[in-house]
Amino acid sequence: MTMQRRTLVQGVAASLATTLAGPAAWAQAAWPGGPVRIIVGFPPGGGTDALARVVGQKLSAMWGQQVIVENKAGAAGLLAAEYVAQQPSDGSTLLMAHINSHALGPALQPTKLRYSVERDFVPVVLVGVTPNLLIAHPGAPNKSVKDVVALCKAEPGKIAFGSAGPGSAQHLALEMFKVRAMVDALHIPYKGSGPALTDLMGGQIQYCFETMTSATPHVKSGKVIAIAQTRTQRAKGHPNVPTMEEQGYPGFEATTWYGLVGPGKLPTPIADKINRDVNAVLAMADVQEKLDTYGAEDGGGSREKFAAFIASEQLKWARVVKEGNVRVET
Numbered sequence: 001m002t003m004q005r006r007t008l009v010q011g012v013a014a015s016l017a018t019t020l021a022g023p024a025a026w027a028q029a030a031w032p033g034g035p036v037r038i039i040v041g042f043p044p045g046g047g048t049d050a051l052a053r054v055v056g057q058k059l060s061a062m063w064g065q066q067v068i069v070e071n072k073a074g075a076a077g078l079l080a081a082e083y084v085a086q087q088p089s090d091g092s093t094l095l096m097a098h099i100n101s102h103a104l105g106p107a108l109q110p111t112k113l114r115y116s117v118e119r120d121f122v123p124v125v126l127v128g129v130t131p132n133l134l135i136a137h138p139g140a141p142n143k144s145v146k147d148v149v150a151l152c153k154a155e156p157g158k159i160a161f162g163s164a165g166p167g168s169a170q171h172l173a174l175e176m177f178k179v180r181a182m183v184d185a186l187h188i189p190y191k192g193s194g195p196a197l198t199d200l201m202g203g204q205i206q207y208c209f210e211t212m213t214s215a216t217p218h219v220k221s222g223k224v225i226a227i228a229q230t231r232t233q234r235a236k237g238h239p240n241v242p243t244m245e246e247q248g249y250p251g252f253e254a255t256t257w258y259g260l261v262g263p264g265k266l267p268t269p270i271a272d273k274i275n276r277d278v279n280a281v282l283a284m285a286d287v288q289e290k291l292d293t294y295g296a297e298d299g300g301g302s303r304e305k306f307a308a309f310i311a312s313e314q315l316k317w318a319r320v321v322k323e324g325n326v327r328v329e330t
Contacts, residue, residue, distance in 0.1 A: 128296025
């Protein structure tokens, strides 16, 4: 009886010690105890949505819990970031962060953002970095960068380029193109990549700088034509599409990237678990095949690597915005 009582006391003491160790230790053991939402700041059909669903499906099977991709479009991804910044830091809500929400937004609207990238988010894992593709409607007569530049110079301010929204990565790729090629063009912002691609395929606009992730299915089906890609090296998924650098614009690099982050007080054990599990997902052969097709490369790695990457992107685009005197109306 004494032995039983001692064992019981020891068990209670161990349980109490675990509780006193803090909610983070308990949270890791219990998490996820319910559905997990991945918030996407763009409509279905875009690159951010596509990658969130690829990763979310695998995590759902791994965790034995439903992983729901929820679209909250608006302000080129900034509304979704603002929403997640205000959610409980219990791991139930994550954001598929994007170059727009975590690098371009702070550069373009430093005094208007209702969140701080550093204070209100915990970087978890980089999912992938993609080139943009300069794409055209199949009926467009100008199918090289040289031809597009000539067209823009012949009709300044009249050639329509769509984008996923004011201040989006696609918009700033266009601004970089205008500066480098010394041309003027008509910027037509949409509420996400999906609507922009729909109008491009319908011939309402002539061109887009679009994420490789969202453009790829339409390039493969022949509904749009890929003219150039915007990393200095060709992506494995599009070995036959020349880079902007190869077509006369050395150093032209305008990427789009995606990664998971949590609200600002996300416990370290939960962030570490998600990081490990997403790294495992990214290493799966079928996932890697999809990422290669979309042009999403260089994903995975540590939380620290992702945090350093975000900081470097913020510095880079702050310089571009300043040098190009880029302004957006929101």
